[in-house]
Every structure is written in C-alpha cells, then in structure tokens.
Amino acid sequence: MPEPISHRLIEIFRTVMSTGNVTEAARLMHSSQPTLSRELARLEDILGYALFSRSKGRLQATAQALALYAEIQRSYQGLDQVISTARQLGRGEQGHLSILSLPALTHALLPAACARFLASHPGVQLSITPQESPLLEAWLSGQRFDLGLTEHHDTPPGTHAQPLLQADEVCVLPAGHPLLHKPVLTPADFAGQAYISLSAQDPYRILLDQVFADQGIARQQRVETHSAVAICAMVSEGIGLSIINPLTALAFASERLQLRRFSISIPYRLGLVLPEHRPATPLLPRFVAALAHSADDIQARLAQAVCPP
Template sequence: MSELVHFGIIVSSHSFINELHKGTNMNFSFRQVEIFKAIMITGTVTGASLFLGTSQPTVSRELAQFESSIGMRLFERNKGRLKPTRQGTALYSEVLKSYEGLERVKAAANFIRLGIREKLNIISLPVLSQTILPTSFMRFIERYPDINISLTTRDSPAIENMIASQGFDIGVIEGITPPSGTSIEQVMDIDEVCILPPNHPLISESCIDIHLLRDYSFVHLGPNDPYRYQLDRIFSDHGISRSSIIEVDNAAAICRMVLKGLGISIINPLVARSYVPQGLVLRKLSVTVPFNVSIVRPLSLGTSLVADYLVDCIRQTAAEMRLETLYDLQS
C-alpha cells in the first residue's frame, strides 16, 4: 500500500482519500492535525480547547480550515458533541500511526543523545582490564544492560600507538602524562608493594626497609619496563645489589613465581591483592614507588553521557580499590 507523506502525516492511499485528493490542494498545518486528534480524544470542541490549552473559537476555526483543506467532513455535529464520520475515523487511524512514528523518532533521538546506540570502544593495559575494569563494567551494565562494549588490551608501547590513532572512546592506562591528542584524568595514586611468599622472614616487618632486600632473590619485570627502570634506579641510589634475578613480562606471572618461593618482588598492588587468597603477603616499602592509573579520552570526540557514566564507574572502582589496598597494608 503506497503512502503520501504530507506535513509529517502519513496518509494511506485508501480509495476515498485518492478521490478526495483529486483537485484538492491539501494545504494544512500540523497544528490542525493536533486539534483534530484532540477532538477525537475528547469528543467536544470545549474538551479539545482545554486539552490543548487554547480557546474554543480557535479550535472551531482550525477544524473548519482543516476539513476544507483536505476536502472531507470529519465530524457530524449532534447536541454539542462531535461524532466522527467514517472518513474521520479512517483518517484518525492514520494520524495515530503518524504519532507513533514521531514517538519512535523522539525515542531514537533520546537514545542517540544518551549514547545508547553507540558501541563504547575501550582500550586498556592488560593489568587494568583484569583488576579495575570488571567491577566498573558490572556497575555500568546495571544502568545500561543493553549497551555494547568492546574492550581491547595492549601492553606498552602498542597501547600508545592505539591511543594515537584516536580510534577509541576511553583508555585506561598507567602514568599521568597525557598522550598526544587526549585529555587525561588520574583516578588512582598509590605506591607499589613488596610481595613475599608465605612464611618469608620479612613478613614480620610491617614496613620493609629497602636495605633489607639486598639478601634475597628477585623476580622482576623486564629491563625495558618503566617500573623496572624506576626500581633499578632506586636500588642503585641506595647502593643495593640484588643477587639473583628472574625476569618475566607480566605481574601475574611474578606473583605465581613468588608464591612458589622463587624470590620476592615489588609490583603494583592491584594484581598483588588478587593473589592474597592464595597466600601471597603484601608489605609497604620504606621508599615510594608511585603507581598511577589514569583515564584518557580523545580530544577529537564529542561528549557522550553513556561514556561519561562509564568513566564515573571506573573512577568509583579505582577509589574503592585504593582504599581497600591501604586498609590491607595497615592491618
């Protein structure tokens, strides 16, 4: 069935519409359609005027002009009430369909405004995707259960290249320096911790002096890792040499090796805390080794309420994990 779109109204090509349309200009306004709809709902000119917040003469005049423009009588007058004609009833059915379409447009506009139809593209370091993001996503999905999220994890320097491409909505990284073309917000500032296997002699220390570590084997990240560079400099500045070093490429492997008694280490507390139930012991250090987590967002992208809410969730989760870590280190 073909349809005629005129002033936002979808008019089906029923035979009587075609006949009436012949030789008729059909120049009407959306306001007149609103008045027609209000009369159909209330049954009287008075009711329609109250419904629309306008005067009765205005309703009567606009209805007469509407009927004249479309070449149809839409109502029979009977004792102050308006009874729709067959044509009026048929047209009202089409008007309702048109309004349903407008409501869908409104809903779609609202979804787009909120970002619900977006797929949020998140990039993250693997360590942060395994620690901060799961709880953050859980919070987010409680409000937006139908949202699509794409999470890509990369180590440094690959993640810097992805950030430079601007092909993401939110990045979760370590450090406080904004990559080119991004804004940055620090969401966690805490120190790295010393991790020990069960029954290690240093467990009795609530805060481990850096000099006490000279007698123990170490499991470290590789020499190109920025945190390894910081630690090497700290040990060098204090004149401390380490006896045996095992190098691995991720903090989770370090935790597992420390649990096996292959050495001790200094790593970020987020990964370390996840191994405490298995017996890993965390202790503060007498020196500061900063561990910072930040959110980056491309400057080229506009705002999105949905993306903003996910940032709120990440911010809240990071703050809670920081407090939980500090509490664990004090107890």
C-alpha cells in the first residue's frame, strides 16, 4: 500500500507555496530548511510526480503543484468558513429560531419584536408559524418549536410559561360614530347598536355575551366572525362596533377605526411558552427581551390610543 499523505505534509506544501521558499516556510513552522526539504521530497515520492523544479537554488512550482495548491486553498477557505460560523454561533450572531404563535400576534406583536431583534442579529433566521388552538398547544407539547406565543391560559404538558403582557379588551368604533365623544363606554352604550361578534365558541365572546345578558342589554348582532382582524376591517367600513383584543385593535387603529375603554375589565393575557425538553439556544433570551420591549411599547401606545386628546 502507498504511504498515506499526512496533514503535516499538506501543511508543509501549503506553507512553502504561500511563502515562495523553504527557508521562510521553515521559520513559520518552527522547523529547519533541511527537514522541510526532506518532507517535500517524501510528498513527491508518495504522489509520484514532481511538485517543484529546482533551478539555481530556487523552487519553481509545477503545473500539478499549482493545481493542488488551488484545491487546498479552496478546502482551507471552507474550513475558515466553518470556524467563522462556529465563532458566530457562540456569539449569537448566527443561528435559527422557530416560533409558534397565535395568528393575531403575527401582525400585532411579532413584527416590531422581529425588527428589533434582527437589527442586532442580522445573521439569524427566524421561522414564524401561526396556529390556532388546540393544534398550537399540541405542537408546543411536541417540542417542535423554540418558543410559543399564546393567550395565557393552561400551560401545555412538557412546557413552562411566563407572562408577557396583560391589557383589557377594548371597544372599536368607526369614524364619526356618536359614541366617540365618550372616553369610556359602558354596556348600556351598546343597547340597540349594530354589533360585530367573534364566533360563538370564542372564550372572549362568551364572557362579553354574559356581561350584556347580566345587564339585560340587547345589541343588534350584525356579523359573526372568528377573526378580530376581520372585525377591524368591518368596523372601518362602518358596519358596526365591537369589543376585541387590544393588540389587534391597536394594530388597525386609524382615523377610520378608533379605540375606547370599556367600563368592565375583561383582561387579555399573553404568555411565552417554552419547551422543557428541547435544547435551548443562546438566542432565545435575546429574542424574549425584544418581545418584552415590544410589549412595553404596546402598553404605552395603547394607553394613548384609548384616551385620545
């Protein structure tokens, strides 16, 4: 069997090629010129062809040597990229985060948090998957994502939760509506009003229906939909008014859709759900910090939106 080509022989060849002479290569490798000359001769013997022609004490690389050196350089550049990536991963400059979220949060909370996070982590890739319950909880239990964003109710098995944001449900009204002169709306203000509801199974719809039923107040149920985004679009068209989660309301607030407080507190809670059996990435705490900053910003903007000057 032919003698194997060692990494040391390749490194000697590479150093000689990059410096142009054996003496300088020996100095860089803390060796001697005779030792490196013998090793180069051994490499040529193993390969079965000359790497250098020797003329007046100078080395002249052969065509095979030039081709071999080019291939070695490509390999070293690939290794350099591997080393660079490894260091960037350690510093949190590269990597991937997978996030599972309620659909409403993909337009009302995540965009600002993603922008803030990516501004300081441009090499990181984010994957955001919107999903409704109960699949959302099942996927979180399955450890399929680095982070979940959901309404803060029961914690799925195999995960732990921490609160992120709490704010009350808010009233949304179209531009020019007579009730806009009031800073706070009571259930009585909705009597006989055209109203757009969430679907009958929605837990917030159930709570609101009970509030109005307890006070004996009838609304004109104009439209029913499962989507708070659709409600905002319909309110903007003047179809009716509604009471929805504060994040979606704030995301769509405009001259055509305005917000007011509701006199009865119906808390809307958001939480972070973290898998207990999925390897943690050092990027996660930094993204959670960006989410917390966005949540604080939403609280401040919401306070202004429901109490316009």
